[in-house]
Each structure stands twice: as C-alpha cells, then as structure tokens.
Amino acid sequence: MTDTSINTAPALGTADAAPERPWLDASLPVDDRVELLLAEMTVDEKAGLFFQTMITMGEDGELAEADPVFGLPSNREYVLDKGMTHFNLLGVAPTAGAIARWHNRLQELAASTRLGIPVTISTDPRHSFTENPGAAMLAGPFSQWPDSLGLAATRDAALVERFGDIARQEYTAVGIRVALHPQVDLATEPRWSRALQTFGEDAELSGELGAAYIRGFQNGDSFGPGAVSAMVKHFPGGGPQKDGEDPHFAYGREQVYPGGEFERHLKPFAAAFDAGVRQVMPYYGMPVGTEYEEVGFGFNKSVLTGLLRERYGFDGIVCTDWGLVNDAAIFGQxxxxxxxxxxxxxxxxxxxxxxxxxxxxxGGEACPELLLELVDSGTVSEERLDVSARRLLREKFLLGLFEDPFVDAEAADAIVGSAAFRAEGDAAQRASITVLANRDAVLPFSRGAKLYVEGIAAETAGAFGEVVATPAEADIAILRLQAPFEQRETMFENFFHAGSLDFSAEVLAHIAEVAAAVPTVVDVFLDRPAILGPVVESAHAVVGNWGASATALLDVLSGAAPAQGTLPFDIPSSMAAVEASRPDVPFDTADPLFRFGHGLSLQRR
Incomplete structure (x- = not known):
C-alpha cells in the first residue's frame, strides 16, 4: 500500500506505463521481463546496478542531504547522478514510520528516472544488542532478540525460524528487502571479534540454525513479494583468523588452516544453499597455505568461480564485503x-x-564511473555486465518491487516492534541465558531479597527485590560485565573486540572483594569466550548471555523463568590454551573450563 503522505509517481508497475515499459507486464515470465528491461538499458544504467553502499535517511523520513560525518553523498546524488539502486541503510531511526516514509520518498525518486528501476534496501542485523556499526545496528524500533550466539544457545531451530519470520515482517513493513546476514562462519578462533553474529563453533548446529534463519527471512518456500532476500556470509568461512585478528584491518588479513579443516568451514554454507539462500558475501580474508590463490576471497576466482559457482552450483548474487576497491575514511581516519x-x-x-x-x-563502493572506464577501455565487456545485471534485476522482479515498491508508513508503526513481537524477543532472551556455575545453590534468589547490583538500573532491579547501596547490606550481589578485549588505536578498531580474553587484575579484584562480602552472581556478555576461571573461583554463580535485558536476566536468576541456555562454544581454561590452539579446528583448546553444550538448570530450594 502506498504511503498517502507523499505523492508517489505512477510510473512503476502501472498499466498505463506497460506499453512503453513492457517489462512491467507482470503476466510475463520473470526471465522475459529481465531481458526486456536489460535490452532497454544503457551501459551507464547497467553500471549503477553493480554498487551497493551505505545510505542515510534524513530527519523524520525526509531524503538525506550529503553527510559530512560519514562522507556520504546525498540521496539524490546516489540515485539521479550515479544511477545506483542498491543501498545499505545506516543508522537507527526513532520510528518505523520514519524509515517507511524515507523509503517511499527514495522509491519516488527512483521512479522519476528514465527507466524507473526501483531501489533495493538492505541492512546489517537490527534486532539485537550489538553496538558495532561495522557489523550490526541497535534495534531501535524493532523487536529485540539475542544475537546469533544467543539463538544458538537455545538450540531451537523452530525459534530461530520464527525469529527470521518476525524480522521478515518488520523489515518488509519499512521497505528493507535484503538481509546482509546470516553469518554462518564457525567461531573456531576464540579471540576473533566476529563470533557474536555466528552460531558458534559447531558446524552441524551452525548449518541447522543458519538454514532455519534463512527460511524465516525468505518466507519458507514462498520467496516473492513478502520475502526478504538473505545474504549468507562470509564464504568460505571467516573464522580461522591468524592470531584471532579481524581482516577489516591489514594485521588480520591472513586466514590459516594448520589443522587442515578448510572443508569443515564449508558445511554451514552447504546447508544454506540447501535452504535456498539467494545471496552470498565472501570474506575479506586471504587463505594462506591452501590450494586456493592467496588473495582476499572477494578477488579469488578459485573460490568464487571454482568453489562457489562450479562445485556448489550457486547462481545467485555474490556481493563483496565492504570496501575492497577504494581507500576511504572511517570516523575521520x-x-x-x-x-x-x-x-x-x-x-x-x-x-x-x-x-x-x-x-x-x-559492497561499500559507489563509483560506477570506474566500471564504465573498464568497459570503455575494453577491459570488461558489456556481455560480462549483462551476466550480473540479470541476477540483480531478477531479484528485484521476484521481490515484487516493480509491481509495488512502496510501503504503508502508518501500518509500519503498528507492525514493527509490536507488543507480540517484543514478547517473543523477550522470551528468546530468557531462553538463551546460560548458567555456568552455581556454587552453594545461591540461584535462584528469592524475590524480595536485598540486592546489590552493578550494570543494572536500580529501578529495574527494584521490581525483584530491595536495592541496597553496598554489598555489606545485601543478601545477594549481581554484577553484569562485558567480556574483556584489548584497546586498539582507533575508534573503529575498538568496535571489533579483539586480543586477550583475560579479565584485568582490577576487575578480578573487584569481583573477589564483592564476593567476600556477599554471595555474588557475575553475568558476562560473552561476545567472545572469556577466560572465566578466576571469576568462577571468586563468584558464587556465573552466567553468560549474548544479548539480554536486565529484566530477562533477573527473571532467570530469580526462578521466574527457567534456565535453558547452553554454551554455543567452549570456554577456554587459559590464554595459553587459546594461543596454542589451531584457529581452523573447533573445540581445540586444551582442557576447557566449560564445554560446548554446558548449561545448568536452577532448582528452587
């Protein structure tokens, strides 16, 4: 339904336009419509299809002007001057209606071009607690769920598919039609910063849950106007990073396979292909010491053509990870x-x-002029452009964007973040919380107990007991912590938590001091498998989460909701064990403190 707050152009998908634009005839097979449109396109118009990059929206759903902070051109320049039609929405909007209104205005702008090719909006994950703009967005108006590691902690494929279905409904309500996820890499290097968006280090579980996630987003077997096209990443698996460093950065560019486990990392992708995933993103990393060319996977013909296209028969869209072509500035650096x-x-x-x-x-590029130079010089043929243009146009047709590119902004506010969807997200948060240790059965605590809390708002904790100012006054203390990481040189690097998994001496001393005064529960946001041994020695109970509100946590700790979560990876016993492990081999740290699948239930005393 068209948003009546703007004057949408009648050019797209209308009967009046069909004689001049025969590709708008929905009675024709999609492949025929693609060929009709492709035959009409100039080389310049084809070139615009090849670029997908970040875009911002203006205030309250207006089109955005140039953004000096992120160095982005205006919405109009993207669509009218560069001829681009694929964009990744950056930032968090206050309301779903604002996103929908902006989307409609952008579609109206696209409709005003010579061929009226609608835009396709994509996004990184938007439903969790992640604060890394290089990997995901805060939930904002969307329902809030645990990150993928938390979904893996539930071991519930039906829940994961239901999440995908809810996210699909929320995305389509605002006009988002491509999910730049799921991430089915295996988190086999404990230090790697991207583990949070994976399903852990077990290939079978990652494949099962990744496939369920894709089915939810792509509307099962009914891919079409109601679906969101999923882009699985990062082919052929981004986990085996040398020293656990991330290949966003030059010092993390090498992927190594000392255990000879390259093939294991392909298993979750095979499951994604079986589930009908539509798009693939290769990783930044370059394989070292394998049969494949030692260049980044986005440049790697032996991987993209030999492995993906030929071995797996994948004929969908392959979009590179962001920023392989041009140098750029990020946060001014x-x-x-x-x-x-x-x-x-x-x-x-x-x-x-x-x-x-x-x-x-x-991905992450906006330079059609450079591609046109390659065509003009004869380096790239127009026939080669047509191969990819067919895939990109076909997806727009199948998603129904040519028939109805607009969304109902008023309905968006009712659908996105609805009470029912939020309740299901809250339930998933509770189900993912994993109790790792419970000495002297201090959990569950009794409602009405005197609570000393850190990392939890007093107002929230007050619904479960009497909040006190010091550990000495309390019946139980609850401390919420972030898994440790090393500070790096730039702001952007510090969004990617990397380096040592050891807690600092100061943090450990503080835990020990509180625990000496009162039974103490430590809850850790395990975006990486922290070294928890010293915490377990001091604290009376230790809990892991991968995105859960304080209320969800307290529901589990108080026994109002059952403890159900289990570990999606091993918890190493020491950094020495991590450093000695092989980054491509799952479950390879010696004598782990807690093993994959560990999780305690809580029994009321």
Missing amino acids: PFPARAWGVEHLSPAERMHKILDAGADQF
Whole structure:
C-alpha cells in the first residue's frame, strides 16, 4: 500500500506505463521481463546496478542531504547522478514510520528516472544488542532478540525460524528487502571479534540454525513479494583468523588452516544453499597455505568461480564485503581498501579482478564511473555486465518491487516492534541465558531479597527485590560485565573486540572483594569466550548471555523463568590454551573450563 503522505509517481508497475515499459507486464515470465528491461538499458544504467553502499535517511523520513560525518553523498546524488539502486541503510531511526516514509520518498525518486528501476534496501542485523556499526545496528524500533550466539544457545531451530519470520515482517513493513546476514562462519578462533553474529563453533548446529534463519527471512518456500532476500556470509568461512585478528584491518588479513579443516568451514554454507539462500558475501580474508590463490576471497576466482559457482552450483548474487576497491575514511581516519593480496593493483584493476573472480556487486563502493572506464577501455565487456545485471534485476522482479515498491508508513508503526513481537524477543532472551556455575545453590534468589547490583538500573532491579547501596547490606550481589578485549588505536578498531580474553587484575579484584562480602552472581556478555576461571573461583554463580535485558536476566536468576541456555562454544581454561590452539579446528583448546553444550538448570530450594 502506498504511503498517502507523499505523492508517489505512477510510473512503476502501472498499466498505463506497460506499453512503453513492457517489462512491467507482470503476466510475463520473470526471465522475459529481465531481458526486456536489460535490452532497454544503457551501459551507464547497467553500471549503477553493480554498487551497493551505505545510505542515510534524513530527519523524520525526509531524503538525506550529503553527510559530512560519514562522507556520504546525498540521496539524490546516489540515485539521479550515479544511477545506483542498491543501498545499505545506516543508522537507527526513532520510528518505523520514519524509515517507511524515507523509503517511499527514495522509491519516488527512483521512479522519476528514465527507466524507473526501483531501489533495493538492505541492512546489517537490527534486532539485537550489538553496538558495532561495522557489523550490526541497535534495534531501535524493532523487536529485540539475542544475537546469533544467543539463538544458538537455545538450540531451537523452530525459534530461530520464527525469529527470521518476525524480522521478515518488520523489515518488509519499512521497505528493507535484503538481509546482509546470516553469518554462518564457525567461531573456531576464540579471540576473533566476529563470533557474536555466528552460531558458534559447531558446524552441524551452525548449518541447522543458519538454514532455519534463512527460511524465516525468505518466507519458507514462498520467496516473492513478502520475502526478504538473505545474504549468507562470509564464504568460505571467516573464522580461522591468524592470531584471532579481524581482516577489516591489514594485521588480520591472513586466514590459516594448520589443522587442515578448510572443508569443515564449508558445511554451514552447504546447508544454506540447501535452504535456498539467494545471496552470498565472501570474506575479506586471504587463505594462506591452501590450494586456493592467496588473495582476499572477494578477488579469488578459485573460490568464487571454482568453489562457489562450479562445485556448489550457486547462481545467485555474490556481493563483496565492504570496501575492497577504494581507500576511504572511517570516523575521520584514513582506512585502506581491504585489497588483501592485491594491494599493488590500482582500484580499476581490483574491480576487474573482482568481476573476473565471479562477483556481481561491489559492497561499500559507489563509483560506477570506474566500471564504465573498464568497459570503455575494453577491459570488461558489456556481455560480462549483462551476466550480473540479470541476477540483480531478477531479484528485484521476484521481490515484487516493480509491481509495488512502496510501503504503508502508518501500518509500519503498528507492525514493527509490536507488543507480540517484543514478547517473543523477550522470551528468546530468557531462553538463551546460560548458567555456568552455581556454587552453594545461591540461584535462584528469592524475590524480595536485598540486592546489590552493578550494570543494572536500580529501578529495574527494584521490581525483584530491595536495592541496597553496598554489598555489606545485601543478601545477594549481581554484577553484569562485558567480556574483556584489548584497546586498539582507533575508534573503529575498538568496535571489533579483539586480543586477550583475560579479565584485568582490577576487575578480578573487584569481583573477589564483592564476593567476600556477599554471595555474588557475575553475568558476562560473552561476545567472545572469556577466560572465566578466576571469576568462577571468586563468584558464587556465573552466567553468560549474548544479548539480554536486565529484566530477562533477573527473571532467570530469580526462578521466574527457567534456565535453558547452553554454551554455543567452549570456554577456554587459559590464554595459553587459546594461543596454542589451531584457529581452523573447533573445540581445540586444551582442557576447557566449560564445554560446548554446558548449561545448568536452577532448582528452587
């Protein structure tokens, strides 16, 4: 339904336009419609399809002007001057209606172009607690759920598919039609910063839950106007990072396989292909010491053509990870292109290598003029453009964007973050919370107890007991902590939690001091598998979460909700064990403190 607050152009999907735009005839097979439109397109118009990058919305759903903070052009420049039609929405809007109104205005802008090709809006995950803008967005108006590691802690494929279905409904209500997820990499290197958005380190579980996630987003077997196209990542598996460093950065560019487990990391992707996933994103990393070319996977023909296209028969869209071609600035800091293994190539040469490798779209880039230079010089043929343009146009047709690109902004506010959806997200948060240790059965605590809390608002805790100012006054203390990470040089690097998994001496001393005064529960946000041994020695109970509100946590700790979660990875016994482990091999740290699948139930005394 069209948002009546703006004057939407009648050019897209209307009978009046059909004689001049025969591809709008919905009675024709999609492949025929693609060919009709492709035949009408100029090379410039084709080139615009190949770029998908960040876009911002203006205040309260208006079109955005140029953004000096993020260095982005205005919405109009993207659509009218660059001819682009794929965008990844950046930032968090206050309401769903605002996103929907902006989306409609952007579609109206697209409808005013010569061919009226509708835009496709994508997004990184938007339903969790993550605060890393390089990986996910805060939930904002959307229902809030645990991150993927938390979904894995539930071991519940039906719950994961239901999450995907709810997220699909919320995304489509505001006009988002591509999910730049799920991330089915195996978290086999405990230090790796991207574990939170994975389903852990077990290949079978990751495949099962990744497939369920995709079915939910893509509307089961009914992919079409009501669906969201899922982009599985990061092919062929981004977990085996040397020293656990992330390949967003030059010092983390190498993926290594000392255990010879390259094939294991493909298993979750095979499950995603079986589930009908529509799109694939290769990772930044470059394989070292394998049969494959030692260049980043987005440039890697032996991987994208040989492995993905030929071995797996994947004929969907391949979109690179962000920023492989051009250097950029992020938060005001210079940031080199992630052209690992091909740093010596020019931007044009990198672009050519990506196309030759078998990719269809350049993520995080907005330079159609560079692609046109390659065509003008004869380096890239128009026939090669057509191969990818067909895939990209076909997806727009199948999603129904040519028939009805607009959304109902008033309905969006009722659908997104509805009470029912939020209740299901809250239930998933509770189900994911994992009790790791419970010495002397201090949990569950009694409602009405005197509570000393850190990391929990007094007002929230007050619904469960009497909040007191010091541990000495309390019956029980509850401390919420973040898993440790090392501070790095730039703001952007520090969004990617990396380095040592050891808590600082100061944090451990504080836990011990509180625990000496009162039975103490420590809850840790385990975005990475922290070294918990010293915490377990001091605290009376230790709990892990992967995105849960304080209320959800207290519901479990008080026994109002059952403790159901189980670990989606091993908890190592020491950093020495982590450093000695092989980054491509799951469950490879010696004598782990807690094993994959560990989780205690709580019995009322």
